[in-house]
Amino acid sequence: MIxxxxxxxxxxxxxxxxxxxxxxxxxADRMGVExxxxxxxxxxxxxxxxxxxxxxxxxxxxxxNHYHDRAFAFVYLSAKHPDASLRxxxxxxxxxxxxxxxxxxxRRCHEAEIDPIIRRATELKVPILQHTWAKAIGxxxxxxxxxxxxxxxxxxxxxxxxxxHTGGDWAIGIRAIRDxxxxxxxxxxxDPTTGFVEMAVRELGAERIVYGSDAGGxxxxxxxxxxxxxxxxxxxxxxxxxxxxxxLLTPILAAKGVKP
Amino acid sequence: xxIDTNAHLGHWPFRRHxxxxxxxFLDKLRAVKVDEAWVDSFEGVFHKDVAGANARxxxxxxxxxxxxxxxxxxxxxxxxxxxDDLRRCREVHRMPGIRLYPNYHGYTLDDPDxxxxxxxxAEAKLLVQLAVKMEDERTHHALMKVAMxxxxxxxxxVAAIPGLKLQILNCPVSPTGEALVPLARxxxxxxxxxxxxxxxxxxxxxxxxxxxxxxxxxxFPLFHAESSILKLKEAELKPDQEKAIRSGxxxxxxxx
Numbered sequence: 001m002i003x004x005x006x007x008x009x010x011x012x013x014x015x016x017x018x019x020x021x022x023x024x025x026x027x028a029d030r031m032g033v034e035x036x037x038x039x040x041x042x043x044x045x046x047x048x049x050x051x052x053x054x055x056x057x058x059x060x061x062x063x064x065n066h067y068h069d070r071a072f073a074f075v076y077l078s079a080k081h082p083d084a085s086l087r088x089x090x091x092x093x094x095x096x097x098x099x100x101x102x103x104x105x106x107r108r109c110h111e112a113e114i115d116p117i118i119r120r121a122t123e124l125k126v127p128i129l130q131h132t133w134a135k136a137i138g139x140x141x142x143x144x145x146x147x148x149x150x151x152x153x154x155x156x157x158x159x160x161x162x163x164x165h166t167g168g169d170w171a172i173g174i175r176a177i178r179d180x181x182x183x184x185x186x187x188x189x190x191d192p193t194t195g196f197v198e199m200a201v202r203e204l205g206a207e208r209i210v211y212g213s214d215a216g217g218x219x220x221x222x223x224x225x226x227x228x229x230x231x232x233x234x235x236x237x238x239x240x241x242x243x244x245x246x247x248l249l250t251p252i253l254a255a256k257g258v259k260p
Numbered sequence: 261x262x263i264d265t266n267a268h269l270g271h272w273p274f275r276r277h278x279x280x281x282x283x284x285f286l287d288k289l290r291a292v293k294v295d296e297a298w299v300d301s302f303e304g305v306f307h308k309d310v311a312g313a314n315a316r317x318x319x320x321x322x323x324x325x326x327x328x329x330x331x332x333x334x335x336x337x338x339x340x341x342x343x344d345d346l347r348r349c350r351e352v353h354r355m356p357g358i359r360l361y362p363n364y365h366g367y368t369l370d371d372p373d374x375x376x377x378x379x380x381x382a383e384a385k386l387l388v389q390l391a392v393k394m395e396d397e398r399t400h401h402a403l404m405k406v407a408m409x410x411x412x413x414x415x416x417x418v419a420a421i422p423g424l425k426l427q428i429l430n431c432p433v434s435p436t437g438e439a440l441v442p443l444a445r446x447x448x449x450x451x452x453x454x455x456x457x458x459x460x461x462x463x464x465x466x467x468x469x470x471x472x473x474x475x476x477x478x479x480f481p482l483f484h485a486e487s488s489i490l491k492l493k494e495a496e497l498k499p500d501q502e503k504a505i506r507s508g509x510x511x512x513x514x515x516x
Contacts, residue, residue, distance in 0.1 A: 193482060
């Protein structure tokens, strides 16, 4: 079975969060995806206001409300709004059902303004998934390069980081996070290119790779193929598909008294 | 029966894909239960001696293809005497089709030579495959950034060439597939599924442009062959729709 660290309501048909969630899980069922981690509402907002952050998180809370046996959620935060983000972190994680943090493209993650968010997330024992890309055509102004995440992880050695998309251009991303033992690679949200997972296993070790899809914008299918088609041992595939994410979430699930 | 309409032989200059050896290539196709693959050579994308690349492709498929590989030669209308490459594909190598890379070969679809190439291909009853892209442009090598092919001029051109059979490869579309509709309706135009993304996209694409216009294709070995196989599983297709996409539509384009 598969646990997916990277799914969204965006890109899935439906008028309400509940409708979209039901549809997403229908495809997940078809592909053998047992659990999904969901974050961000719809439409996608690259630089949300504090009010929009709250609305987006409310959509996700609404979406998972009837699916606690299938879906985990990460709280969407923004380093542009550290104080409001700390309030959202407490509302959705400390006092709510969410089990991780998602940071996207509002502000690059190597900047010091993000530090209070990381410190609080670490206190709460939740992993932080930071979107990263190394785009040949140039990143957005607030978009983090995987090297930005590497710098952040060195400042916070006790934090648990997930490198979203492994930098997109994975041959760059894998190298950038190679010496950062508190960073794991999320393989989702890029083309199903041959060689990606093999290089990640070689350079990071299978224990530092987690399966993610970026569904609904991506298919579960193309992203599962990266692992299923990789020339790696079956035991490594099992770690990537489920065991590693389960391990990352164990501290917060235990703190919340949730049995995975 | 599964026919992969979008596969490639050889070395890609920017990374190892792991299937450079044709034996491993064929083993993977067998493992994912692909029975027939329409292949070009990566040499055709990058080499100026396209005639040599096409000749090697033809002999590789004939001598080592285990009866599974159908060669599609490359024609580059920016090269001198390109029309003879087209003739050789048909008359010397007995290829059923050709593959075009307008962005890698440096022409746009409003180029008069491109229109002439389509016309000659239609007269020769060759299936034309046109690749919109090969890799995500966000991951291109710093010294070789290749923009996607702009398809806008194509619908009008296709409508003016009777008998043209055209397949668009590696065409990423919005979840609604809206932009492809005018092109799909302009003539005998099909699309493969290798770069169709978002959950359940194959079914959505079939609904949008007609299931008879959707062909199975993997973009293997740059992409995992498993990706397109799994997309069929993910899509909510009826059995007759899946059969058409896996092989029926391809066989209708290239009867045995």
